[in-house]
Amino acid sequence: MTELHLWLRHEARSTERRTPIVPDDARRLVESGARLTVEESPQRIFPVAEYEAVGARVAPAGSWTSAPPDTVVLGLKELPEDPGELTHRHIFFGHAYKEQPGAADLLRRFSSGGGALLDLEYLADDEGRRLAAFxxxxxxxxxxxxxxxxxxxxxxxxxxxxxxxxxxxxxxxxxxxxxxxxxxxxxxxxxxxxxxxxxxxxxxxxxxxxxxxxxxxxxxxxxxxxxxxxxxxxxxxxxxxxxxxxxxxxxxxxxxxxxxxxxxxxxxxxxxxxxxxxxxxxxxxxxxxxxxxxxxxxxxxxxLPRESSADFSRALLPLLLEFDVNPAWARCLARFRQACAELGPDEGAEHRG
The missing domain is CATH 3.40.50.720 (NAD(P)-binding Rossmann-like Domain)
Known part of the structure; x- marks a missing residue:
């Protein structure tokens, strides 16, 4: 695979104990040639030392904001309110395509920063079936x-x-x-x-x-x-x-x-x-x-953070290993671009893919 720099972020929500990638699957990513940075997170069910032991680099919580531009930031739940402009590609459950409260604001943050949302809810096969789910x-x-x-x-x-x-x-x-x-x-x-x-x-x-x-x-x-x-x-x-x-x-x-x-x-x-x-x-x-x-x-x-994380990670891993070639990611990006276009012409921006 083309080198992927994946950045597993700390979750801002205090009750979020899960992780989209467990240490055993993190080992597979590193062995495949991916770079993996894992933020410190006292609430994550798996200690950061377990990721470091399989070859991940450790970074402070919240430091994804200064990650290199090509980094793909991986999480589960909502982003913190800052920064106002999102410049990276982010993988998480954005809840931004059904007119939920705050959805338009999130999409505008991506529009203004030139980043992209690859929403896990829309990571699906060509018949619309979700490929990784809790x-x-x-x-x-x-x-x-x-x-x-x-x-x-x-x-x-x-x-x-x-x-x-x-x-x-x-x-x-x-x-x-x-x-x-x-x-x-x-x-x-x-x-x-x-x-x-x-x-x-x-x-x-x-x-x-x-x-x-x-x-x-x-x-x-x-x-x-x-x-x-x-x-x-x-x-x-x-x-x-x-x-x-x-x-x-x-x-x-x-x-x-x-x-x-x-x-x-x-x-x-x-x-x-x-x-x-x-x-x-x-x-x-x-x-x-x-x-x-x-x-x-x-x-x-x-x-049930350990059981649910292990199941989700097992489903997500092969998709991350094929990040550059699996068409499910392209469909995610297309859905994001469609949602941004629906914001109206005043909100338009070029989106990095």
Whole structure:
């Protein structure tokens, strides 16, 4: 491969414990001829020394801003607000193409700096299937937290754990009451993860996908005790829940877990809340009587950082090894350029590819 200088940045969000490349896969990158710089990060699940041991160079947190121009900066979640102009190519989940809050500002930062966003959400094959995703673990944790909340065993603040420990808390205890659960988007990665967590919890959920949401039975939806939304909408659809549904006297629904968290986007299928929940306050009560609790955490897999990072890294590694030739990266760049063009002529700029 042509020499790639990849710069693994520290995550600005304090609750982000994951990494897109784990040390074992970092070794493969270095052995392939890539240069790898890894920023110090006390919260990353893998210590920086493990990257240094496989040949990576170590740099201070946040120093990507002064990296050489051809460096490709790799991360997961949002960038810090500074610098205002982004000059590098960045790989991360930008959440910038569905009119989310702050999306236009992010694209303008790239436009003004001449950099480029290679959004991991749009790193897909020629049929649009994502090639590296955290969906399974997002769904698993979305359902797991819903189960714990519904059974009165969810404690805050949330803390990272491992799957064995989480599963120990999910298994039903004597005296636990049965409840009904619904997974919407049950056939996708997140939906399958949610179904697996319900299985560990001893719950057999109702499973809906396109066929059931195309002609939505809202009364049936409201008739479940727990709902997990795992739908990744790509075009506007009628909402699954509306404000007036929350006040339906027949509503049985008590716990709502939104794995997708498209809040603020016109593609949001649950426009009944206006902000996500956080690790320190993972649950928000939408209605007092009868109660309805919302869980809407947008980095759920970070609660299982080791397992989710290893799975994601395993999928991303071959794509990084083919960074110069795999057409998925060209599609990412084309989608970025399209989004910048849609900002309007006053926002146009030349983008380095």
């Amino acid at each position: 969906g399974h673990w997002a769904g698993y944790l979305g359902a797991a937290l819903a189960v714990l909340q519904h059974r009165g065993r969810l404690t805050a603040p949330l803390r990272p754990t491992d799957k064995d420990a989480l599963d120990d808390t999910l298994r039903p205890l004597p005296g636990d009451e049965d409840f009904t659960a619904l997974v919407v988007g049950a056939l996708g990665r997140s939906g399958r993860g949610a179904r697996a967590a319900f299985g560990t919890a001893g719950v057999d959920p109702t499973c809906w996908d396109l066929a059931q949401t195309r002609d939505l039975d809202r009364a049936s939806l409201l008739g479940h005790d727990v709902m997990v939304n795992a739908v990744l909408a790509t075009s506007p659809v009628p909402p699954f829940l509306r404000e007036r549904d929350l006040d339906d006297p027949a509503r049985r629904l008590r716990t709502l877990s939104d794995v997708t968290c498209d809040v603020g986007s016109p593609l949001n299928v649950l426009p009944v809340y206006d902000r996500t929940t956080e690790w320190n306050e993972p649950v928000r009560r939408l209605r007092k009587e009868p109660p309805l609790d919302l869980i809407a955490i947008d980095n759920l897999p970070s609660l």
